[in-house]
Amino acid sequence: MxxxxxxxxxxxxxxxxxxxxxxxxxxxxxxxxxxxxxxxxxxxxxxxxxxxxxxxxxxxxxxxxxxxKDSGTIRAFTIVHTPIIDPTSGQLRPTPYGMALIQLDGADTTLNHYLAENDPSQLQIGMRVQAVWRKERSGMLSDIVHFVAMNNEQ
Amino acid sequence: MRRVAVIGTGQTKHAKARDDATQSELVRQATTRALADAGITIHEVDAIVLSNMELFEGRALPEMWVGEGAGGYRKPVMKIATGGTSGTSACIAGYHQCASGLFDIVLVVGWEKHSEGATQTGMALTDPLWDRNVASGAVGNFALSISQYVAARGVTPQQAAKVAVKARRNATRNPYAHLQIDGITVEQVLQSRMLADPVHLLDMCPQSDGACAVIYAVEDRAKKFCPRPSWVRAAVTRHDQPYIGDLDRRLVTMRTLRDAAREAYQRVGITEPLREIDVAEIYEPVSYAELAWYEALGFCAEGEAGRLIDDGVTEMNGELPVNPSGGVLSTNPVGASGVLRVAEAAMQVMGRAGDHQVPDVRLALATGYGVYAWSDVIILSAD
Structure with a gap:
């Protein structure tokens, strides 16, 4: 054959x-x-x-x-270990990374975005987080690098 | 509305890669088997509904390239693509075409060849203005919703792993199923690679190549061709908001599935689904989702899904066997996965499910699940 x-x-x-x-x-x-x-x-x-x-x-x-506001409350979280294609670059995104659904102060919907933390034992639903912005902004949601726990804020 | 029944089903062997068959050939195999099962030829078929998520293979207009495999020449052909619900949506559309009086015999065929493309590429082509910046694929998005479900209901990784084991154990009795994992254990699931906390590799559905076909006929034709047709008693579909962040704790509330199930049960007169339904083929892309669906489908009270799997209620020998075929957790060619749920439910009613047949099935449930929270519910019966 x-x-x-x-x-x-x-x-x-x-x-x-x-x-x-x-x-x-x-x-x-x-x-x-x-x-x-x-x-x-x-x-x-x-x-x-x-x-x-x-x-x-x-x-x-x-x-x-x-x-x-650019601060909010974690409503859901995970640590992603399996690489996916980053649609903005076409490249595989390095793992592991933290993801959360964050209810920003003043919003009724939640925002899915990245967390600086990638140890699940350090995360819980209800935690307060704050956005970390890039110095140069391009007008994309990725102008926010990720969110950090508010008590770790500098 | 006229009474309509499933009179035949057919599917291919599902596998990680079916290099031996093009998309059109997979569709032809499923179609030929369904026609033989129904005891009719393609000439009796009045219209065809196709189901496929063409972005996964990167081939536009599959209804043109692949339509000949379904015998579509000079017949009315349409295609439906609604993510995971594509197959059940196509089955509902085909049912409507028959029930409305438009056509007497309708063929529905769904297929996918995930091996031909990167499924993630298709998933990456999400909403460009918002979603692409923060997309985490099906696994990451499910994991987020699972964290909410676990927090609300307290289900354990062991209980989820039991769902994964049940599916794969059932699949070993289904020669067409993709994953064939002999003697799989809860420990094996929990020790498999972590994809996104708390979802392990074996908690998640595979990506498969395969096709499945279902043939509907109106009452007089159904009775003529089929000794024990599988009558469609209800077919309900519900869509919801676009972004994952719009939904209030998707797996906990699951308003689309609750609404669709409530309406379907009402039409059939079902008040105690666990007791009245004989078998269910539900669309569970991940082990935890099956537990959430038990609640949304009214198989148990909120917070009781873990107990249901612990008590073996949904095992093959339980009160309500769920996914005797092995489900989406064992076989997942996306465009076919919803058609498979309807076909497997119909096979159970018709008594044609072979080694994974549940005895004396009179009432069967099939569901579809797609995108962030779209749901389809179809109920089939022996009378």
């Missing part, structure tokens, strides 16, 4: 994603003022981060900007 083969393909692809007004404003405040902005639902009063034009629960249009 003929030997079975695999035909390899590797591609480099490029996209340009539009932000609309709501994400453009979020990026502007993040990049220029180091501020995090959420949008509040006029009906249920929920503050959404990431900002979006509509509340999925109420289907109400969101227009009211609310400042959200």
């Amino acid at each position: 003929t030997e079975l083969l695999r035909v390899p393909h590797t591609m480099t692809l490029a996209w340009r994603y539009g932000t609309s007004w709501y994400f453009a404003e979020f990026i502007r405040a993040l990049r220029d003022e180091r501020r995090l902005l959420g949008l509040r639902c006029p009906a249920c009063r929920r503050v959404y981060l990431p900002p979006r034009p509509v509340c999925g629960n109420c289907y109400a249009e969101l227009r009211e900007w609310v400042e959200v």
